[in-house]
Amino acid sequence: xxxIYISLxxxxxxxxxxxxQSPDDLLNMVAxxxxxxxxxxxxxxxxxxNFHTVEVLSRRSLDFxxxxxxxxxNSGAYNAxxxxxxxxxxxxxxYCHGSRLxxxxxxxxxxxxxxxxxxYRLLKQTTKGGGMPVSVTLFTxxxxxxMQNVIVDGENKYQNVSDRLSYCNQIxxxxxFNSRFSFQLTAAMVHVxxxxxxxxxxxxxxxxxxxxxxxxxxxxxxxxxxLRLNKYSxxxxxxxxxxxxxxxxxxxxxxxxxTNSFGLxxxxxxxxxxxxxxxxxxxxxxxxxxxxSLQGKNKEG
Amino acid sequence: xxxxxxxxxxxxxxxxxxxIYVGEKCKISFFSETALENIDAxxxxxxxxxxxxxxxxxxxxxxxxxVFKSAFMQEHYNENYIETEKFPYATFKGKMKxxxxxxxxxxxxxxxxxxxxxxxxELPRTIAGTLIIKxxxxxxxxxxxxxxxxxKIKVPSLYAEKIxxxxxxxxxxxxxxxxx
Numbered sequence: 001x002x003x004i005y006i007s008l009x010x011x012x013x014x015x016x017x018x019x020x021q022s023p024d025d026l027l028n029m030v031a032x033x034x035x036x037x038x039x040x041x042x043x044x045x046x047x048x049x050n051f052h053t054v055e056v057l058s059r060r061s062l063d064f065x066x067x068x069x070x071x072x073x074n075s076g077a078y079n080a081x082x083x084x085x086x087x088x089x090x091x092x093x094x095y096c097h098g099s100r101l102x103x104x105x106x107x108x109x110x111x112x113x114x115x116x117x118x119x120y121r122l123l124k125q126t127t128k129g130g131g132m133p134v135s136v137t138l139f140t141x142x143x144x145x146x147m148q149n150v151i152v153d154g155e156n157k158y159q160n161v162s163d164r165l166s167y168c169n170q171i172x173x174x175x176x177f178n179s180r181f182s183f184q185l186t187a188a189m190v191h192v193x194x195x196x197x198x199x200x201x202x203x204x205x206x207x208x209x210x211x212x213x214x215x216x217x218x219x220x221x222x223x224x225x226x227l228r229l230n231k232y233s234x235x236x237x238x239x240x241x242x243x244x245x246x247x248x249x250x251x252x253x254x255x256x257x258x259t260n261s262f263g264l265x266x267x268x269x270x271x272x273x274x275x276x277x278x279x280x281x282x283x284x285x286x287x288x289x290x291x292x293s294l295q296g297k298n299k300e301g
Numbered sequence: 302x303x304x305x306x307x308x309x310x311x312x313x314x315x316x317x318x319x320x321i322y323v324g325e326k327c328k329i330s331f332f333s334e335t336a337l338e339n340i341d342a343x344x345x346x347x348x349x350x351x352x353x354x355x356x357x358x359x360x361x362x363x364x365x366x367x368v369f370k371s372a373f374m375q376e377h378y379n380e381n382y383i384e385t386e387k388f389p390y391a392t393f394k395g396k397m398k399x400x401x402x403x404x405x406x407x408x409x410x411x412x413x414x415x416x417x418x419x420x421x422x423e424l425p426r427t428i429a430g431t432l433i434i435k436x437x438x439x440x441x442x443x444x445x446x447x448x449x450x451x452x453k454i455k456v457p458s459l460y461a462e463k464i465x466x467x468x469x470x471x472x473x474x475x476x477x478x479x480x481x
Contacts, residue, residue, distance in 0.1 A: 026350040026359050027361055029479065037365060058371075179380070249459065250460065251373055293370065293372065293373060
């Protein structure tokens with residue numbers, strides 16, 4: 001009998017406990033540990049100005065890119081400070097099927113370079129508590145110039161196809177510190193099969209930094225700098241340095257910038273930037289990125 | 302002794318009533334329709350909680366878990382419109398007006414009176430829906446509208462033609478007794 005009373009009491013206390021719950025208690029009862037979440041949009045696009053960012057395209061996205069660089073500012077008023085001519089343009093199609101590996105092909109007018117690259121997002125930064133503080137992306141590419149063959153000292157300049165090729169490998173480590181500020185370090189290595197002079201070296205090593213400051217919801221200021229670590233030529237070349245402005249409008253991202261690099265491919269702007277900010281050897285440039293989503297129907301719907 | 306046993310049984314049945322239900326399957330979707338573009342997104346990771354005894358109903362939805370047709374839309378939703386970093390959840394806390402006999406299967410029209418907290422703006426709302434009792438599960442279904450401007454979600458004039466002023470939200474869940 002006593003036992004029954006005790007069990008009764010227990011039951012009653014249990015019922016009253018349940019019925020006394022406030023809505024917040026209800027929520028807390030079923031609360032689960034927050035799931036790991038990836039940080040999105042460390043940078044707006046896969047490029048900052050010239051440099052690649054840690055970003056890869058999202059799943060089943062096709063990016064059509066137009067990059068344009070005008071002539072030098074210091075070409076003067078007659079050349080409308082570079083706007084009239086000496087332009088370099090790259091058209092490219094880039095695609096990502098999954099969520100980590102993307103590839104792209106492009107053609108730039110400057111040195112008649114066709115390029116192809118693979119980019120793999122190795123690590124993705126997670127939100128607080130997720131355990132991954134940075135994003136890491138790997139990059140590898142090949143460039144082929146279609147410049148006409150010339151005879152140098154009685155010999156063909158481009159004897160074999162391999163003479164036309166150069167390569168670039170990069171490791172990028174980036175972090176989105178908050179919704180406004182992102183920073184990335186890049187280690188890069190460029191290899192050129194055929195150099196101009198016998199005293200030139202084929203390899204160039206670089207340390208780069210790119211950063212973004214978003215000052216409004218759809219607008220940002222960007223800066224990139226590539227420090228060359230070894231001496232590879234007796235000719236005068238400069239570190240690539242650019243300052244830009246990003247404007248996002250729906251599926252488009254416009255990037256307008258000033259940079260001393262004329263080249264649009266890694267081998268060119270990392271290694272062969274031959275004008276300097278010191279004497280206004282800079283130019284106006286813009287990138288337009290239009291992303292098409294090929295995903296079709298909402299996969300959850 | 303008989304009396305004690307019957308009280309005992311009564312208490313058990315009451316305690317059965319005060320069980321808490323949690324939505325194991327839950328789908329929240331919204332739809333924006335304009336002449337230029339239709340936008341829809343689905344969230345299927347939310348777990349609403351319901352106490353049939355008191356009528357208390359709570360739902361806390363993670364904004365970043367809405368999946369859109371395009372990753373771009375999803376990024377814009379979180380970054381530019383709903384501002385997920387500042388307001389990671391949308392919450393509705395309400396109480397059901399009607400009292401229902403949960404021991405019988407059936408379909409009931411119900412109304413929830415409560416507050417909808419979204420994008421940092423709390424609004425009193427009365428939301429109508431259907432409650433279906435089917436054995437040990439409770440199914441809830443509802444469709445309601447959310448006015449974008451009411452929750453101070455800014456849409457720049459440039460995109461105003463692509464994003465509807467009123468967003469239709471569809472909600473349905475299958476709730477079962479919550480076990481720890």
